[in-house]
Amino acid sequence: xxxxxxxxxxxxxxxxxxxxxxxxxxxxxxxxxxxxxxxxxxxxxxxxxxxxxxxxxxxxxxxxxxxxxxxxxxxxxxxxxxxxxxxxxxxxxxxxxxxxxxxxxxxxxxxxxxxxxxxxxxxxxxxxxxxxxxxxxxxxxxxxxxxxxxxxxxxxxxxxxxxxxxxxxxxxxxxxxxxxxxxxxxxxxxxxxxxxxxxxxxxxxxxxxxxxxxxxxxxxxxxxxxxxxxxxxxxxxxxxxxxxxxxxxxxxxxxxxxxxxxxxxxxxxxxxxxxxxxxxxxxxxxxxxxxxxxxxxxxxxxxxxxxxxxxxxxxxxxxxxxxxxxxxxxxxxxxxxxxxxxxxxxxxxxxxxxxxxxxxxxxxxxxxxxxxxxxxxxxxxxxxxxxxxxxxxxxxxxxxxxxxxxxxxxxxxxxxxxxxxxxxxxxxxxxxxxxxxxxxxxxxxxx
Numbered sequence: 001x002x003x004x005x006x007x008x009x010x011x012x013x014x015x016x017x018x019x020x021x022x023x024x025x026x027x028x029x030x031x032x033x034x035x036x037x038x039x040x041x042x043x044x045x046x047x048x049x050x051x052x053x054x055x056x057x058x059x060x061x062x063x064x065x066x067x068x069x070x071x072x073x074x075x076x077x078x079x080x081x082x083x084x085x086x087x088x089x090x091x092x093x094x095x096x097x098x099x100x101x102x103x104x105x106x107x108x109x110x111x112x113x114x115x116x117x118x119x120x121x122x123x124x125x126x127x128x129x130x131x132x133x134x135x136x137x138x139x140x141x142x143x144x145x146x147x148x149x150x151x152x153x154x155x156x157x158x159x160x161x162x163x164x165x166x167x168x169x170x171x172x173x174x175x176x177x178x179x180x181x182x183x184x185x186x187x188x189x190x191x192x193x194x195x196x197x198x199x200x201x202x203x204x205x206x207x208x209x210x211x212x213x214x215x216x217x218x219x220x221x222x223x224x225x226x227x228x229x230x231x232x233x234x235x236x237x238x239x240x241x242x243x244x245x246x247x248x249x250x251x252x253x254x255x256x257x258x259x260x261x262x263x264x265x266x267x268x269x270x271x272x273x274x275x276x277x278x279x280x281x282x283x284x285x286x287x288x289x290x291x292x293x294x295x296x297x298x299x300x301x302x303x304x305x306x307x308x309x310x311x312x313x314x315x316x317x318x319x320x321x322x323x324x325x326x327x328x329x330x331x332x333x334x335x336x337x338x339x340x341x342x343x344x345x346x347x348x349x350x351x352x353x354x355x356x357x358x359x360x361x362x363x364x365x366x367x368x369x370x371x372x373x374x375x376x377x378x379x380x381x382x383x384x385x386x387x388x389x390x391x392x393x394x395x396x397x398x399x400x401x402x403x404x405x406x407x408x409x410x411x412x413x414x415x416x417x418x419x420x421x422x423x424x425x426x427x428x429x430x431x432x433x434x435x436x437x438x439x440x441x442x443x444x445x446x447x
Contacts, residue, residue, distance in 0.1 A: 007021075013069075268306050293340070379393070
């Protein structure tokens with residue numbers, strides 16, 4: 001069969017992100033099929049129309065990475081654009097249309113109703129291969145876990161237990177990312193064992209870690225380097241959520257001869273002595289901590305596996321190893337008040353040589369602890385439509401008051417960033433990439 005996989009994500013704030021999910025979907029498909037990928041960061045509508053006409057796909061898969069940008073200060077909502085794309089495709093192709101991806105999985109029924117594809121896949125996209133086989137062999141697909149359609153019922157979505165095979169990124173769209181910062185991405189495991197109340201990752205990938213063999217991860221990293229990558233970003237929700245595995249992956253990078261720098265998201269948990277020194281020796285350059293708050297009361301409310309003491313220790317260990325460090329804060333959750341904001345801001349002053357990114361307001365997603373809190377507090381009901389962004393707001397402080405408090409404390413300091421920085425930040429990053437800079441670049445803000 002002829003299969004066209006489309007990545008409709010065109011957001012470039014603060015920089016364009018390679019659509020790694022489609023590589024895994026393509027890698028799960030039989031080699032008997034002809035597969036093409038259209039990344040709308042690199043393909044305009046005219047070119048896509050020519051591809052539809054020339055290739056004539058039997059099935060089109062849409063990977064919906066995000067529903068919105070989860071930023072209350074500069075909100076963007078993508079469903080209208082996705083709907084317009086599906087309508088546009090319907091006018092030009094008779095192919096079966098299938099939606100999936102992380103964004104789809106969070107709100108599948110709502111998105112399915114809004115977009116009206118033929119099928120939707122909840123959970124990991126590798127099950128697309130099972131749907132292809134069912135369609136090709138004219139079998140009812142109702143026994144495929146996580147599949148939804150207008151006429152088929154299915155079993156509940158469960159984590160993919162088959163092989164996690166990534167197709168080579170030597171393709172037409174990878175060059176765009178090499179030309180815009182040289183950054184490609186990598187996954188070392190799936191599943192998240194943390195229980196942060198706001199996060200949908202455990203619903204998308206499951207709570208049990210499925211670890212990839214460190215040598216296999218390193219071989220993929222080396223392949224990315226050989227194809228021209230200047231920097232690798234690890235897309236795990238928290239690279240060190242399994243500390244031992246993260247160390248083995250880093251050592252495998254070094255042993256296999258990886259020479260380009262890399263970075264990722266880390267949890268500021270209690271770490272073994274020398275952890276970041278080993279990471280630095282193996283090529284780690286950037287540490288992005290998902291800190292969220294520096295109030296112990298709020299960290300407890302968020303169900304984070306660390307407290308302020310651990311954040312300070314992990315931060316210092318990373319600095320001592322000579323790494324670039326950033327902290328991300330998510331303010332305004334259950335129990336937030338002017339006092340807890342002040343506590344966070346005061347504790348931030350003790351963290352040296354770093355960058356702080358502040359996000360105000362937490363998007364309420366189903367299948368999260370925050371959803372249950374919002375129900376109990378009657379901020380939402382079970383009938384509330386969460387497709388359009390809805391943010392939790394504490395009874396004790398508003399989003400506006402939080403942002404004002406942060407901006408007053410930040411003053412003119414350029415290493416205190418409220419939100420993603422918007423189009424201005426994206427334009428600055430783009431200019432730096434055009435001048436040959438690579439990677440996330442926030443280290444140039446460190447003070």
